[in-house]
Amino acid sequence: MQPINKNIEERFNSIVATATKRVDDRRPSNKPSIYVGMATCGLAAGAMETRAAFEEALAERQIEARLVNVGCLGHCYGEPLVVIENPGFPAICYHKVTPGKARALVRLFLQEGDPLFEYVLGALEENELIPTVMDFPRFNQERRVVLEKCGAVDPEDIDEYLAKGGYSALAKALEMSPAEVIAEVLDSGLRGRGGAGFLTGKKWQLARNAPGRDKTVICNADEGDPGAYMDRTILESNPHQLLEGLAICAHAVGAENALIYVRAEYPLAVKMIGSAIDHAHQLGLLGKAVLGTDFNLDISVFQGSGAFVCGEETALIQSLEGKRGMPQHRPPYPVEKGLYQQPTVINNVKTLSTIPAIINHGSQWYRAIGTEKSPGTAIFSVVGKVVHPGLVEIPMGTTLGELIFDVCGGIPNKKKFKAVQIGGPSGGCLPESFMDTPVDFDSLAEAGAMMGSGGMVVMDEDSCLVNVARYFLDFTQNESCGKCTFCRIGTRHLLNILERITNGEGNAEDLDLLQELSQEIKEGSLCGLGKTAPNPVLTSIKYFRDEYEAHIREKRCPAMMCRPLTAFYIDLEQCARGCDACVGSCPVDAIFTAKGRKKAIDQDLCVKCGECVVACPVEYNAVKKVSPPTLAPRIERPQEESS
Amino acid sequence: MDTAPVALEEEAMIEDIADMLSKIDRQRAKLIPILQEIQQRHEYLSKAALEIVAKHLDISSSEVYGVATFYNQFRFHPPGKHQIKVCLGTACHVVGGDIILENFERKLGIKDGETTADREFSIEKVACVGCCALAPVAVVDEVVQANMAPSKVEGILLGFDIQREREQREKQESATDK
Numbered sequence: 001m002q003p004i005n006k007n008i009e010e011r012f013n014s015i016v017a018t019a020t021k022r023v024d025d026r027r028p029s030n031k032p033s034i035y036v037g038m039a040t041c042g043l044a045a046g047a048m049e050t051r052a053a054f055e056e057a058l059a060e061r062q063i064e065a066r067l068v069n070v071g072c073l074g075h076c077y078g079e080p081l082v083v084i085e086n087p088g089f090p091a092i093c094y095h096k097v098t099p100g101k102a103r104a105l106v107r108l109f110l111q112e113g114d115p116l117f118e119y120v121l122g123a124l125e126e127n128e129l130i131p132t133v134m135d136f137p138r139f140n141q142e143r144r145v146v147l148e149k150c151g152a153v154d155p156e157d158i159d160e161y162l163a164k165g166g167y168s169a170l171a172k173a174l175e176m177s178p179a180e181v182i183a184e185v186l187d188s189g190l191r192g193r194g195g196a197g198f199l200t201g202k203k204w205q206l207a208r209n210a211p212g213r214d215k216t217v218i219c220n221a222d223e224g225d226p227g228a229y230m231d232r233t234i235l236e237s238n239p240h241q242l243l244e245g246l247a248i249c250a251h252a253v254g255a256e257n258a259l260i261y262v263r264a265e266y267p268l269a270v271k272m273i274g275s276a277i278d279h280a281h282q283l284g285l286l287g288k289a290v291l292g293t294d295f296n297l298d299i300s301v302f303q304g305s306g307a308f309v310c311g312e313e314t315a316l317i318q319s320l321e322g323k324r325g326m327p328q329h330r331p332p333y334p335v336e337k338g339l340y341q342q343p344t345v346i347n348n349v350k351t352l353s354t355i356p357a358i359i360n361h362g363s364q365w366y367r368a369i370g371t372e373k374s375p376g377t378a379i380f381s382v383v384g385k386v387v388h389p390g391l392v393e394i395p396m397g398t399t400l401g402e403l404i405f406d407v408c409g410g411i412p413n414k415k416k417f418k419a420v421q422i423g424g425p426s427g428g429c430l431p432e433s434f435m436d437t438p439v440d441f442d443s444l445a446e447a448g449a450m451m452g453s454g455g456m457v458v459m460d461e462d463s464c465l466v467n468v469a470r471y472f473l474d475f476t477q478n479e480s481c482g483k484c485t486f487c488r489i490g491t492r493h494l495l496n497i498l499e500r501i502t503n504g505e506g507n508a509e510d511l512d513l514l515q516e517l518s519q520e521i522k523e524g525s526l527c528g529l530g531k532t533a534p535n536p537v538l539t540s541i542k543y544f545r546d547e548y549e550a551h552i553r554e555k556r557c558p559a560m561m562c563r564p565l566t567a568f569y570i571d572l573e574q575c576a577r578g579c580d581a582c583v584g585s586c587p588v589d590a591i592f593t594a595k596g597r598k599k600a601i602d603q604d605l606c607v608k609c610g611e612c613v614v615a616c617p618v619e620y621n622a623v624k625k626v627s628p629p630t631l632a633p634r635i636e637r638p639q640e641e642s643s
Numbered sequence: 644m645d646t647a648p649v650a651l652e653e654e655a656m657i658e659d660i661a662d663m664l665s666k667i668d669r670q671r672a673k674l675i676p677i678l679q680e681i682q683q684r685h686e687y688l689s690k691a692a693l694e695i696v697a698k699h700l701d702i703s704s705s706e707v708y709g710v711a712t713f714y715n716q717f718r719f720h721p722p723g724k725h726q727i728k729v730c731l732g733t734a735c736h737v738v739g740g741d742i743i744l745e746n747f748e749r750k751l752g753i754k755d756g757e758t759t760a761d762r763e764f765s766i767e768k769v770a771c772v773g774c775c776a777l778a779p780v781a782v783v784d785e786v787v788q789a790n791m792a793p794s795k796v797e798g799i800l801l802g803f804d805i806q807r808e809r810e811q812r813e814k815q816e817s818a819t820d821k
Contacts, residue, residue, distance in 0.1 A: 044788075227734050384734050
């Protein structure tokens with residue numbers, strides 16, 4: 001270790017002291033604070049209205065309280081989420097806070113001291129009054145390293161991040177030599193969270209040693225996998241942690257230029273990261289002579305224009321240079337010849353956001369989390385048919401079953417688990433027999449899926465795997481950049497065959513053809529997109545062959561999801577005379593009154609949207625869904641009576 | 644549609660773009676940010692716009708077109724006043740995102756990627772807006788609409804109808820007042 005540089009420490013401590021003071025001034029200790037989750041998912045669930053209701057109610061009752069916009073806690077099922085710190089009570093987290101509940105909380109909790117147990121998700125700290133969130137598996141099985149401060153700090157307030165220990169890792173790293181920083185990251189065993197799992201320390205070392213003056217470090221936030229949104233959440237909820245990691249990376253590699261490549265489809269993330277960069281500049285944590293050292297760093301934001309393939313590092317570089325985002329041959333790897341042929345490190349958002357914790361707590365601390373070959377935590381966005389969808393950060397090595405059934409609460413509506421799709425369009429579908437598989441880079445790859453970006457879609461018995469495979473192929477064939485013939489044309493043909501099967505026009509040879517073509521696409525493609533595009537097809541045929549066969553042989557969709565293979569009809573025995581709930585619900589006027597004032601569906605007009613199932617009162621439950629469609633009785637529409 | 648106002652519109656747009664370009668470096672790396680800026684100001688990239696960008700960067704207009712068409716973000720015809728984006732990410736797909744898209748298409752009489760003749764509405768499908776836990780979702784005029792259903796599609800469009808009627812009535816009333 002080098003002798004501690006007093007200058008850096010002093011400067012940093014004075015920045016923290018000022019920030020802490022500003023935070024304390026803004027937060028008088030005897031007044032309540034209300035934190036409203038205002039990331040994209042919170043806003044979609046109505047957080048804006050909830051916040052407005054708090055504001056109004058506070059003004060109306062003349063209660064002095066601090067309203068703070070925070071990011072996302074990852075508990076998407078409970079949005080809008082609100083945390084209230086009321087003096088005399090533990091910090092309490094409330095879920096599904098509608099404007100009505102917000103007004104009630106102001107009146108009954110803030111004014112009258114009743115914490116309204118019925119709205120509580122849990123207390124955030126130990127106390128004798130209210131169960132804590134740690135009593136739920138969702139919280140106590142999670143291990144938050146990357147998401148630690150998400151939802152707890154105001155993303156637009158650098159002072160809060162500093163007061164909670166932020167940027168201390170950067171100060172510490174600047175006291176270390178680049179080689180020491182790289183050694184620490186290498187020792188930690190951190191593997192790139194972008195999907196491939198390359199050793200981060202190794203990547204940095206290669207770039208450090210590569211000849212070249214204008215080295216660049218890039219944060220890849222081009223999260224293109226449909227179904228994964230953890231990168232967006234980090235950018236929206238705690239952009240400073242990412243900036244800190246990026247700055248440490250630049251120091252280690254010897255770069256003075258850094259870029260954040262973020263999807264233009266994430267406007268809020270773009271805004272948050274932009275303001276975070278400005279704030280860090282103002283405090284001298286970025287820019288010229290960071291913390292008084294000779295380290296300079298400029299970070300700029302580049303907005304990706306929505307091409308999935310640009311998540312691939314060579315394609316990303318092409319697009320930064322103003323070209324079509326087409327992958328290039330490797331080697332040379334970007335660490336040697338990247339942006340404008342200079343050494344370039346490209347790391348994922350999660351990888352970089354992990355760095356501050358490793359520098360602060362040391363590589364051994366990090367190694368103690370997770371498994372030997374995949375240390376640390378994994379972040380998944382678990383969505384689809386689970387009780388508690390959202391973002392989850394768990395130690396590597398947690399089994400799939402624990403993740404889906406304990407942490408995320410299992411399958412809703414008493415349905416049965418069918419499959420989980422891991423790793424997005426490049427990943428695979430795994431059936432129930434894999435529930436004991438630990439979640440880590442190698443075990444998932446062995447099972448035929450992959451870590452990928454961490455998107456996880458849970459499917460129940462109502463999800464058709466053939467249909468899902470078709471969906472992913474539709475996506476990848478659309479996103480294929482067109483460079484390699486097998487990827488460009490092969491994926492199109494895979495899609496054609498799958499479309500045929502889901503339309504009930506498949507034939508016996510299709511399965512062999514799909515498998516053969518899949519192998520060829522894997523072998524004949526240059527980049528990860530083509531190499532992995534057939535994975536959803538291959539794994540679904542491997543584990544759910546009977547479903548493909550039902551589609552092909554019996555023209556039947558067992559999950560009743562493929563619309564050409566299903567039909568709705570109204571069971572006349574159960575239909576109530578005179579009720580016409582379904583008639584109004586039908587968007588195409590396909591429901592008519594048949595004999596005895598009961599209702600029937602015109603099969604030629606029906607678009608199979610399922611609205612009538614929802615509309616039909618539960619006590620009648622008269623609308624039935626069948627597959628194949630020939631099972632639905634056909635009832636003729638009576639001739640219009642001339643009146 | 645009458646072409647005269649469109650031509651006028653186009654002329655003003657080119658003037659604005661030329662003005663904007665005069666402040667931007669003639670670097671190839673600026674191509675995508677330039678196209679983004681144009682789309683942000685004018686909602687789409689017209690043929691004339693692509694040509695003037697090519698001239699500014701001293702590259703062929705086919706190259707500009709090649710880059711612009713590579714990325715999903717760019718549009719080549721004017722969108723509607725109200726933009727409807729239907730999410731077809733994985734989570735939305737498994738709960739029927741395509742049904743939502745179909746309902747918008749049917750109600751408005753246009754397909755994905757098109758704009759209604761009166762330029763009131765346009766529909767686009769998007770890969771994922773990252774609100775998977777609230778699926779299926781649609782983004783209508785920048786507002787994320789969670790847990791969509793066919794009946795909600797009707798509700799949203801009805802809301803616009805009512806708003807338009809009210810505006811027209813107010814316009815008429817203020818005209819008669821004068």
